[in-house]
Amino acid sequence: MAPPSLLLLLLVLPFISGLIVVTMQARRAIVGVSASVMASAAALVALFWPVVREGEIVRHVTLWLPQQGINLTLRLDGLSFIFAMMVTGIGFLVVIYARYYLSSKEPVPRFFSLLLLFAGAMNGMLLSGNIVVMVVFWEMTSLVSFLLIGFWRTNGAARDGARMALIITATGGLCLLASMLLVGHVAGSYDLDRVLASGDKLRAHPLYLPALLLFLIGCFTKSAQFPFHFWLPNAMSAPTPVSAYLHSATMVKMGVFLLIRFVPVFGGTEIWFNLVAGVGLATLVIGAVIALFRHDLKGLLAYSTISHLGLITALVGIGSPEAIVAAIFHVMNHAVFKASLFMAAGIIDHETGTRDIRRLSGLRHAMPVTAALAGVACAAMAGVPLLNGFLSKEMFFAETFAWHSGSVFDNAMPYIAVLGTAFSVAYSLRFLLSVFFGPPATDLPKEAHEPVAWMRRPAEILGVLCLVIGIFPAVTIGPALAAGARAVLGEGVPDYSLALWHGVNAPLIMSIIAIVLGALIYGLFHRAIAQGPEGPPLLWRLRGARMFDATLVQGTWQIPRRAIRLFGTVRLQPQVRLLVILGILAVASALWGSNALRPVWELSPVDPVFLLLWVAGAACAIGAAWYAKYHRFAALTLLGGAGLVTSATFVWFSAPDLAVTQLLVEIVTTVLLLLGLRWLPRRKVEIAAAEGRKAKIRRRVDLAVALVCGTGVAALSYAVMTMPAGNLASDWFLEHAYAEGGGTNVVNVILVDFRGFDTLGEMTVLAIVGLTVFALLRRFRPAIESNEVTAQQRLQNEYDDAADGRKRGDTVRDYLMVASVIMHWMFPVIIMLAAMLFFRGHDLPGGGFAGGVALAIAFLLQYLAADVTWVEDRLRILPVRWIAIGLLISTAVGMGSWIFGYPFLTAHSQYIHIPLIGDVPAATALLFDVGVFVLVVGAVVLMQVAIAHQSLRWYRAREKAEGEEG
Amino acid sequence: MELILALGIGALVASGTWLVMRPRSFQVIIGLCLLSYGVNLFIFSMGRLRIGAAAIMPKGGVVDPSLYADPIPQALVLTAIVISFATTALFLVVLLASRGFMGTDHVDGKDPKR
Structure with a gap:
């Protein structure tokens, strides 16, 4: 007996090989791998036959989310055995067929990889013993189907068809998920076996109706039942192997599979009968009628598929044990003959260059074997005796003829069935006679001839199957059918006979009527149909897709x-x-009525210096707001003033780290903004009266809002500041900073040790911003007027031109000579400052961030002291690499603690003695801080370089343009 | 002292808010900077004001937390300073790019119709 764990292998095998195949190049190897995976999957399924035949269920459970009742339960019974055999067996044939169908110019690895992923998803869906997991795989098949329909990406129809299929089937999948959750809720478990056992409970439950409706939407969308049928013909833009495999043999059968599977749960009620059988019969007739009028071979087959799916759905809707047997039987038969017909259609398209029935004619002369093959499959589709389609169709007729509920609908059923089948005979005749008989076509895009033998083989195998099953049903398919029926019906499997001849009875008479009627329809109307529009008269304008x-x-x-x-x-x-x-x-609203804030109206003694400081600070802030529109430089200076006051406040109230950082950041920000000023448009002061009335009102409203906001924040901060403090978390940090973090500067210890992960995130943000700035400015295109020489440069140039012995640019060089020399010489000093800030960081104010910004300022000063060319000629650091290295160091330090079995970013600390310098704190947090330092240098320098470089680029572009003109 | 700082924060926030609601991108960027000062000071002030009590610990020994300024708001503000620097730089570049592509420095990328 095969061990159940092989089911896991069966599930995983296609997925893994799909991922491998996509990386391969050689077509022969890709096809070889794909075919052998399909074949071995089929063999794996077949291994379980002895168990399944006995009616046992193979189970393998892998716990996944046991608390939620969601586990990877794999389960194989007779029904899923039949479907899994179809998926893997037809998959194998389709792989071989596709090898000859696709030309070598097409992305072959992607195609076969997707086919394998699809087979994996199908297996997962069929084998799932957990209804939630099942829906996941169900949706996965929709996704892969989307990718396969849109395989020819450049084809607009393929993209539209793929999108439509995805929207409809995935929506259905969501409904199915909702339904499964309801069912699981009622049944008390998501395990399929327990769900199947709780049918009575569910049918009596008030949630039965919503669950049933959602379930049916899921199944009907997937199996293209009316009124959701229209996505399937549009999915025919897919390569034909995909149509044969997904859209006739396997994926669209998932809906009916689930209907059959859930008959014990949902079935047996009147609403089930009316809805499912009603929709099924409607689809049977509508699909068959439309199929007759399609001129596209694949379009005809698509509607025929819809019609046959309707037949199966109707059988499930009827729901008697015999009907279930017939439904399973017809699923298999349809898969066999329809896949071979699709392959034949693909061969015709491949060899003649067209699929238009009106252009094709007399192909039996050029392709006799294909003609014979299509003849067999068409006859099976039409339900001609000695072929497999005949048997299940007889069973269908018997079921419609039998008495069920006695309603009008029930009584009309045999007539509807005969009508639908008659049309099915008619379109089968049209497919066969129009294409293969008559005079040989003369205006085909390609010279028609037989395809290579191996392209025909898969279809031939399926054609032979049609015959063998049709003639010896009991021997070939009987045992599997019995096992499948038992999986659904339990012990209630009816006595049924798979013999060819049951004597002259109602089904036989119905069959004969249908065949005669179909032949009549074709004989009378085939000329009119060929000249008519693509669709039945009158109705062809009414298109679901549109x-x-x-x-x-x-x-x-x-x-x-x-x-x-x-x-x-x-x-x-x-x-x-x-x-x-x-x-x-x-x-x-949060503060309204709460008495959380109880400010104390006692004024602490005021330091006049501090008062003066903030008079200046507030003036700067308001001034910046006032000047920001017309006097940008003044506003920027005032902004700097406000920043300095902020920094001074930090010093005043015992926050030296903040003060240092604020000061350094202030410098960088101001310089960056200064560099940016050049690219902004000039703005002349407008006369206030010229403003519209609306603008005035808007400004007043804004002013009021801003004042309310400012007053509110002021009041809030005053209230909090005067309340007594008491913060346990802070106390903990203060007490443990040295003992556990190994540093005396608590703020720094918090940043690099206690809350190191936050800092890592923050560094990453900085790195991303640096790179984004760099990337944005590579594509930067300034406005035309800022492309000119600035007024200042023009003045300087005029002066240089006018004076004797001066060249252009001399004035700039002379400018601030002393200061710029000092700035040049400051470079190493600032590097020392940065190093000092960095090293003392753990114990005294400073740290990686402050050090990094200080080092970046050293570069910044060089921009001020000289021009951009001078700096770029001498710049020796590669900022992007510094960013990467910094991030890597910090992350690696964080991961280092894993080696010692501690969680990410656990720090270790001690002091090491370095001669001349003394004791240096050597916590691993310090190493982490090195990363911060390096990254900050990289990011800030990168921003500077990117912004400063713009002036150079456009200067060069301008020179080039001038050179071309002159 | 608290009152002065509170009023100062109020002035920063009010000017910043006013500027953020203006139509020209340079005004907005100045406004964002002022707002970030105001907000940083606001967060900082949540730890109460202490003079001469920087959170620098002695090496070893028992620590009396009541002697030191609250380090948590300071750590938060340190992070905030860095992030506001990053956003300012990013916004500056977006401003420049938008000005280059759209030909205007209006925040909507086009000048209002007159």
Whole structure:
């Protein structure tokens, strides 16, 4: 007996090989691997036959989320055995077929990899013994189907078809998930066996109806049942092997598979009968009628598939044990003959260059073998005796003829069935006679001839199967069918006979009527059909796909746009204003009525210097706001003033680290903004009266909002500051900083040790910003007017030109001569300062960040002292690498603690003695800080270089342009 | 002292908010800087104001937390300073790029119709 763990292998094998195949190059090897994987998967399934035949269920459970009741339960019974054999067996044939179908110019690895992934997803869906996991695999098949339909990416129809299929089947999948959750809730378990056992409980439960409806939407969308059928014909833009495999033999059968599987759970009620049998019969007739009128070979087959799926659905809807047997039987038969027909259609398309039935004719002369093959498959499709389609169709007729509920619908059933089947006979005749008989076609794009033998083989095998099953049903398919039926029906499997001849009875008469009627329809109308539009008369204008597209355009494009126009604005100012007002309201509502804040109205003694400091600070802030529009440089200077006051405040109130950092950052920010000023447009002072009334009102409102905001924050901070303190977390940090972090500067210890992970995230942000700045500026294109020589440069140039013995640029060189020499010489000094800030960081104010910014300022000063060319000629650091190295160091230090069995970023600390310098704190946190230091240098220098370099680029571009003109 | 700082924070926040709601991108960037000063000081002030009590510990011995300024707001603000620097730099570049591509420094990328 095969061990159940082989099921896991069966599940994993296609996925792994799919991932391997996509990396391979040689077509022969790719096909070899794919075919052998399919074959061995089929063999794996077949290994379980002895167990499954006895009606036993093979189970293998891997715990996944046991608390939620979601486990990777694999389960194989007779029903999933049949389907898994179809998936792997037909998969094997399709792989061989596709090898000859695809030309070598096409992305072969992607195709076969997707086919394997699809087989894996299908196996997962079939084998799942947990209904939630099952839905996951179900959706996975939709996704792979999407990728395969859109395989020819450049083809617009393929992309549209893929999108439509995905939207419909994935929506159905979501409904199915909801239904499964409901079912699991009622049954008390997501385990399939327990769900199957709790059918009575569910049918009596008030949630039965919603669960059933959602379930049916899921199944009907997947199996292309009316009114969701229209995605399937549009999916025919896929390569034909995909159509043969996914869209006729396997994936679209998932809906009926699930219907059959859940008959014990949902079935047996009147609503089940009416809905499922009703939809099935409707689909049977509609699909068969439309199929007759399609001129595209694959379109005809697609609608025929829809029609046959409708037949199976109708059988499941009827729901009697005999009907279930017939449904399973027809699933197999349909897979066999329809896959071979699709392959034949692909061969015709491949060898003649067209799939249009009106152009094709008399192909039996050029392709006799293919013609014979298609003849067999078409006859099976039409339900001609001695072929497999005949048997299941007889069973279907018997079921429709039998008495069920006695409703009008029930009584009409045999007539509907005969009508649908008659059309099915008619389109089968059309497929066969129009294409292969008649005079040989003359205007085909290619000279028609038989394909290479191996392209025909898979279809031939399937054709032979049609015959063998049709003639010796009991021997060939009987045991599997019995096992499948037992998996659904338990012990209630009816007596049924798979013999060819049952005597003259109602089904036989119905068959004869249908065949005669179908032949009549074809004989009378085939000329009119060939000249008519692509679809049945009158109805051909009514296309589900077009309605779907219109809905999609409305729903995702026009209605949202209208909604945005009505309720939104693309303008930033109203958005920000609204945001600020909402913020104020949120704070106000949180504080309203609460007495959390009890400010003490006692004024502590005021230091006049501090008062003066903040008079200046507030003046700077307001001044910056005042000047920011017309006097940018003044505003920038005032901003710097406000920053200095902030920094001084930090010093005043015992936060030296903040003061240092703020000061350094202030310098860099100001210089960066200064560098940017050059690219902004000139702005002349407008006369205030010229402003519109609206603008005035807007400004007043903004002023009021800003004042409310400022007053509120002031009041809030005053209230908090005067309340007694008491912070246990801070006390803990103070007490443990030296003992556990090995540093005396608590703020630094918090950053690099206790909260090191936050700092790592923060560094990463800085790195990303640096790279983004760099990337954005590579594509930078300044406005045309800032491309000219600036007024200042023009003045200097004029002066240089006018004076004797001076060259252009001399004035700039003379400018601030003394200062620039000092700045040059400051370079090493600042490096020393940066090093000092860094090393003392753990114990005294400083640290990696402050040190890094200080070092970056050393470079910044060189930009001020000389011009960009001078600096870039001498710049010896590669900022992008510094960023990478810094990030790597810090992460590696963090991971280093794993070696010693501690969690990420656990720090270790001690002091080491270095001669001349003395005791240096040597915590691993210090190493982490090295990373911060290096990264900050890299990021800040990168930003400087990127922004400063722009002036050079456009200077050069301008020179080049001038050179071309002159 | 608390009152002065509170008023100072108020002035920073009010000017910043006003500027953030202005139409020109340079005004917005100055506004963001002022707002970040104000907000940083606000967060810092949540740890109460202490003079001459920087959180530098002695090496070893029993520590009396009541003698030192609160380190948590300081650590938070240190992070905030870095991040606000990064956003300012990023915004500056976006501003420049937008000005180059759209030909205007209006925050919406186009000048309002007159």
